[in-house]
Amino acid sequence: MKEKKLMLGNEAIARGAFEAGVKVSSAYPGTPSTEISEFLAKYEEVYTEWAPNEKVAVEVAIGASYSGVRSLACMKHVGLNVASDPLYTFAYTGVNGGSVIVVADDPGLASSQNEQDTRMIARSAHVPLLEPSDSGEAKEFIKFAYELSEKYDTPVILRTTTKLSHSQSVVSLCDRTEIPDKPYERNVKKYVMMPGSAIGRHIVVEDRENRLQNDCSDFSVNRVEYNDKKIGFITSGIPYQYVKEAVPEASVLKLGIINPLPKKIIEEFIKTVQTVYVVEELEPVIEEQIRSWGYDVKGKELFTKQGEYSANMIKKALFGRDDKVFEQEKTPNRPPILCPGCPHRSVFSVLNKLKIHAAGDIGCYTLGAVAPLSVIDTTVCMGASISVLHGIEKAKGKEFIKNWVAVIGDSTFLHTGINSLVNMVYNKATGTVIILDNRTTGMTGHQQHAATGKTLKGESTYAIDFATLCRAIGVPNVIEIDAFDVVRLEKTVKESVNGDILTVIIARAPCALLKGLKFPNICTEIHEKCKKCGMCLKIGCPAITKNEDGTVKIDKTMCNGCGLCKNYCKFGALEIREKE
């Protein structure tokens, strides 16, 4: 009997890639896609790496594919925007070894800046897209994606969503199939996309999509489940599970391929079933195409374009039914916060004190936008902090940004921040950029990057030095500083925002959650000295709580002894002691 295992969707995708004989994988971490590469890195047979960004990752996968082996690139939905440039043209060149791009969408915004729908990008790039609905399917679909990729000479997108990537279900394991390398042959008409070749390839792309359209109704990834023929659902991915839960008696057409849509079986289903609903999270990608063929189906007039669906939501929309027994109690919110001992808090406490605005970026430090730190004014996308600050300066002049900085994490800086900094150097900017260097990719759960000295596989490698890099591209003033040295930090920030030269401050201290980190100290309150002034509460540390009399108490199980709070107590009521 095959071994059965409870697996995260992401682990199953990695397993599928392994079983499919993938040889090269490149990715940039991003919730909810990160764990795919971490699981894949455990298989010796697969070369797996972290790239600095998703564009690089896809290009690495392209190179591996052209050379003749099966390749993979993984990313979150917004990562595909960064990788769109290679994607659209990869669709023209096609593959040699099969190539799959796994993209994880985040309906419900568990950890993202928007809710975009990858199925729309697949349509406009003319790339086939498959969507599984549990871990077992995720593993099988990615194997099918490689067959499709090689048979139709195209990259294939496997779309997952947060609920699929981060839920576990049962998977039966198979062995790896070793795929012999294909020979590499020079082919200018296929692989060199200058106009003369690309004109020809565009015809190939259209022809391929027509063939796929014809064939895909017979693909094993689609499934018709006829039941009560009065009511039927066309759905795919995780929403399939919600439909089965909400209306188990209905007929269901479960689509495995979303681009192109399998028109023949959809038409047959619509003709067989009385009332047809389309249930898809986010955009009406399936619904609008079906309507364009002249069929009347119900969809977004009942079901929202926003957030994650659920069985209850479907029941409510269809039957006005709600299974809830109890009313929800009113409770104080518990939003996520920076951890105790987080070096970002130290930098933000200084910026808050100096009343400085920060153009922010993507990472844990986005939490610096909320009270009580309230420092971050803008967050758009990876790398945008630096260019947004530059745009403000060019619009309003250098005096306007005397109380502004850009803050960006180490991994985010390497992702796309460097380009923006080059722009500042080139175009005579005078702003201040703070690289929050916590020695890891923090928010996604501690992935290595090009400045940590370790690869995804755990091997030692060259570590990029931020100061050297910044000086090399021409930043005139580069200052390295201990993120917890608030006295020097305050002085440095004041000087640099008031100065007239471009400054990069590298504020360095490791993420408090990094493995192997030792915390020799702990903070202690001296009850009699506390004047209840609340200054220490302004740093927003979850280890600082209040007693009933209003004095401050340190939660000893949470405190990491960073000592930041001590700097903000004028009365000596907070002390750092060595742990017993």
Added chain:
Amino acid sequence: MKNVNIMVVGVGGQGTLLTSRIIGKTALNNGYDVKLSEVHGMAQRGGSVVTFVRIGDKISEPVVEAGDADILVSFETLEALRYAHFLKKDGILVVNDCKIAPMTVVTGAEKYPENILNSLKKQHKVYSIDGGAIAEKLGNAKVLNSVVLGFAANFFDFPENAWLDTLKNTVPPKTVDINVKAFTEGLNYGRKL
């Protein structure tokens, strides 16, 4: 078997994820279909976290919805209050009696509700344990989740050995002994109720 819907809730960093994984694996080893839904990323950073475990012959949806939970295990009292409406009419609420003030309370923007356990008892079957005190008595505050898991195990149909097998295969090898002790303490505490 009828489906059993479980929710494990708490504050990011309390070990709710590990707890639900152990419940899921134990159910799988006992021959059931299992789906389990987790929370990763930004929400984990000290925020309110929810994981779902569903056990049965064939499970579709990977999450538990309001009105459908048979067992709600909460590692913190405010989180128990926040999610109690997910319980079925006769659902069981297992609470670790511990209070962690959210930042909105610490800054004074909101108030931590008083007498949460008493008000929950008016509507639900509530079983509480001071898991933190038991874990500290054992000399390791980090085994809190095994204490709470052991306590909650009283409300499942799996034999003690099934739990211990999964626990031993899931926690870091060096911490097996202390976690087994913590689980047993929690289990026995529940048996005495």
